[in-house]
Amino acid sequence: MRRLTVLLLALAMLAGLTACGMEPADPDTAQESIQVIAMDTVMTFSVYGAKSTHAVYAAEDEVRRLEGLLSRTDPESDVSRLNAAPAGEAVTVSEDTRSLLEMARFYAMMTEGAFDCTLAPVSSAWGFTEDSFRVPSRAELDGLLEHVGWEKFQLSEEQNLTVSHDEGVEIDLGGIAKGYVTDVIAGILEENNVPRATISLGGNVLVWGDRPDGTPWRVGIQDPARADAADGYAGFLSLTDAFAVTSGSYQRYFEEGGKRYHHIIDPATGCPADSGLTSVTVVEKREKDANGNVLGSGTECDALSTALFVMGEEKALEFWRTERESRQMSFDLVLVTEDGRVVVTEGIADVFTPDETSGYAYETVS
Ligand code: AMP
Ligand code: MG
Numbered sequence: 001m002r003r004l005t006v007l008l009l010a011l012a013m014l015a016g017l018t019a020c021g022m023e024p025a026d027p028d029t030a031q032e033s034i035q036v037i038a039m040d041t042v043m044t045f046s047v048y049g050a051k052s053t054h055a056v057y058a059a060e061d062e063v064r065r066l067e068g069l070l071s072r073t074d075p076e077s078d079v080s081r082l083n084a085a086p087a088g089e090a091v092t093v094s095e096d097t098r099s100l101l102e103m104a105r106f107y108a109m110m111t112e113g114a115f116d117c118t119l120a121p122v123s124s125a126w127g128f129t130e131d132s133f134r135v136p137s138r139a140e141l142d143g144l145l146e147h148v149g150w151e152k153f154q155l156s157e158e159q160n161l162t163v164s165h166d167e168g169v170e171i172d173l174g175g176i177a178k179g180y181v182t183d184v185i186a187g188i189l190e191e192n193n194v195p196r197a198t199i200s201l202g203g204n205v206l207v208w209g210d211r212p213d214g215t216p217w218r219v220g221i222q223d224p225a226r227a228d229a230a231d232g233y234a235g236f237l238s239l240t241d242a243f244a245v246t247s248g249s250y251q252r253y254f255e256e257g258g259k260r261y262h263h264i265i266d267p268a269t270g271c272p273a274d275s276g277l278t279s280v281t282v283v284e285k286r287e288k289d290a291n292g293n294v295l296g297s298g299t300e301c302d303a304l305s306t307a308l309f310v311m312g313e314e315k316a317l318e319f320w321r322t323e324r325e326s327r328q329m330s331f332d333l334v335l336v337t338e339d340g341r342v343v344v345t346e347g348i349a350d351v352f353t354p355d356e357t358s359g360y361a362y363e364t365v366s
Pocket of ligand 2: 304307
């Protein structure tokens with residue numbers, strides 16, 4: 001069921017990210033497109049430009065390398081070695097793992113613990129790690145939650161790439177890793193002077209440049225209520241140079257006793273977040289400031305989409321308003337609610353097109 005959903009999701013994203021016709025003689029319109037199955041999802045990389053072939057395969061190599069470091073099921077990965085280590089033992093990890101853990105900790109603090117990469121034992125108890133689903137008892141969850149909290153793992157000083165953790169603590173970077181991969185791929189596109197590309201990692205999308213006809217890329221936001229339909233959309237975003245990351249309760253779940261249990265866990269309860277939302281899409285422009293620093297981050301969008309799903313509509317919008325005022329982070333949101341509304345924040349209202357057939361009520365908030 002889940003794999004079918006993932007495949008359909010990927011197809012839906014492909015439909016949303018329509019790449020236009022190619023003129024192979026013109027390097028700017030030559031396109032290389034590949035599908036990669038990795039990190040438990042179907043990825044599609046469509047890249048234009050003279051170095052498109054080199055860029056797509058370099059992107060695939062990076063995906064495989066990062067999967068090898070961050071996987072929870074590969075016993076050799078950094079994450080598995082860290083999780084298997086006794087409490088307090090310093091484990092040397094790669095720079096990527098180290099910096100991703102640092103970012104995971106930062107977003108845990110920013111979101112007051114709504115994003116928490118130490119939920120691994122809880123996710124496993126629900127069977128999401130090995131696809132062996134079950135509903136754990138309250139007592140079991142309470143016991144596991146004692147070992148959850150971003151302050152329960154320790155990062156060494158900069159030069160030294162070691163990490164350690166408290167008793168019973170395990171790490172799961174599934175809520176942030178694909179976003180990090182899109183940041184790494186963005187670096188590859190930049191190095192190879194790629195003029196335009198679409199990168200889709202399941203719910204994590206990066207659109208680079210514009211379409212060959214000069215119009216923005218169209219990114220479809222899946223309708224959570226029609227997740228099994230390849231063309232069921234809650235709306236569309238017209239974007240250039242941007243990350244769009246969706247977290248949704250329809251992306252991974254199981255059903256037992258007529259109830260649906262999904263994979264985004266509320267750290268306060270240890271249970272699938274019951275926040276009134278069915279999906280959260282976080283959008284950030286990827287651009288450079290006057291000093292050449294990259295603004296916008298797939299990692300940030302990924303961490304926030306998971307965290308804001310846990311928070312629910314009211315808190316998510318409050319978080320958005322606070323960040324907009326402090327200018328610390330600049331992102332926009334599309335929230336789909338259980339009660340049939342699609343809420344769009346004003347920064348992307350002009351690039352959002354509702355799907356009139358969806359039956360949702362559409363609102364813009366400021
Ligand atoms: P995403 O699709 O980015 O929202 O990530 C969901 C994945 O992140 C789950 O499959 C878990 O591996 C992990 N996860 C679940 N709940 C949380 C949470 N509250 N904070 C961080 N990671 C989570
Ligand atoms: Mg996420």
